[in-house]
Amino acid sequence: DSFDRSMEEILEKCRDAVSRGATEVCIQGGIHPAKDHRHYQEILLTIKREFPDLHIHAYSPEEIDWGHRKSGMTLADYLVWLRDAGLGTIPGTAAEILDDEVRKVLSPNKIRRDRWIEIITTAHRVGFRTTATLMYGHLEEPRHVAEHLLLLREIQKQTGGFTEFVPLGFIHELNRLYQKMDARPGSTMAEDLRLVAVARLALRPWITSVQVSWVKMGPKLAQMGLLGGANDFGGTLMEESISRESGSSHGENLPAEEIRRLVREVGRIPVERDTSYRILRRFDDPSLDPQSLEPATHRDLHGPERWRGERAPHEPPRVGAR
Structure with a gap:
């Protein structure tokens, strides 16, 4: 099943994470056929407005490829554009196995x-x-x-x-x-x-x-x-x-x-x-460990009931996992 998240839902998850001591938020997703490069920038700007010190580790090479092709910029310029909006580091996912014969079947x-x-x-x-x-x-x-x-x-x-x-x-x-x-x-x-x-x-x-x-x-x-x-x-x-x-x-x-x-x-x-x-921090002495934080809440883990199963015209189902 596929789903989309609103900016408010993304912020809610960031608020929950920061309240529990998180220093980084990792954001990855599938390719939404109705979104373009501006969507990725909007996510970054929205988070940074409320959490300027929160590190954003986001966008697989697959997502960067999609946004870049929609942007009309050079790849280098597009990456700098994302960095200026708040992107901190990039996950090297979507690699699977870096062999095209395998990738043709796997992904x-x-x-x-x-x-x-x-x-x-x-x-x-x-x-x-x-x-x-x-x-x-x-x-x-x-x-x-x-x-x-x-x-x-x-x-x-x-x-x-x-x-x-x-x-x-x-x-x-x-x-x-x-x-x-x-x-x-x-x-x-x-x-x-x-x-x-x-x-x-x-x-x-x-x-x-x-x-x-x-x-x-x-x-x-x-x-x-x-x-x-x-x-x-x-x-x-x-x-x-x-x-x-x-x-x-x-x-x-x-x-x-x-x-x-x-x-x-x-x-x-x-x-x-x-x-x-x-x-x-180093934790050499267990007796000096900081006080425990309660586990994160598990809200809406499957996403809201919208944009489920929709695909771009003529787009075949995607196979494989990141």
Whole structure:
């Protein structure tokens, strides 16, 4: 199902997040056929008017491609235009596997490999930092994973713009790619841990942070990832609809005190960072930890009942997940 959110609904979620100590809001969505580049600018300006200090991490390369093509600007100018409106950093999602033969089956309606590279490297060139991702456990072969990692390393050598690498296991349970195509039912535990370890070796010293996704792996397996090459447990989150809609059952919110406990259980010292990996606080002594905040409320997680199932004329259904 598809849905749209009003600006007031977006602000409501920002208010809820800020009241619970959030320093960043992450915004990603599908491609709305009736919206253009001005819609993306309006979201940024609306948030920044009320929350000038809130970091906005937003818009996948897929969304940037759509807005750029609607804007009539050069890609560099369009990215600077978004930055001037308040965009802070960009998620390096929509990458899936950066091999067009796989992408033609996995995500036939998404941007191709070279366009993803163009958007990411241009973003780095005009001053943006981005994440780097890889989705595995579906149609790929080991060589596709290796080529993807080596490509990310080469980009980082040239630009230095990636903040971290985030391997994302395919969530298959409710995903049409698994239900309708010959995709694997996600990754195994061994694959999850092996990819974390291989990424640490393959990307060093260029990308120094490897993040585990507790919302996809589960907290216990994410702990094991910290012992096998990862150094980042990810965020507390408050609403994570992508994994949930695909069938993940690990939740959408993990309080900071629970993350600190999980990190300490495996002999590590928890450290709070910001989006750009500046260290905000170290938590060497558990007795000095800040007071707990209550978990985020779960309001309207599926979106309002409007714009459901509508597509642009002649647009085929989109397959795959980000």
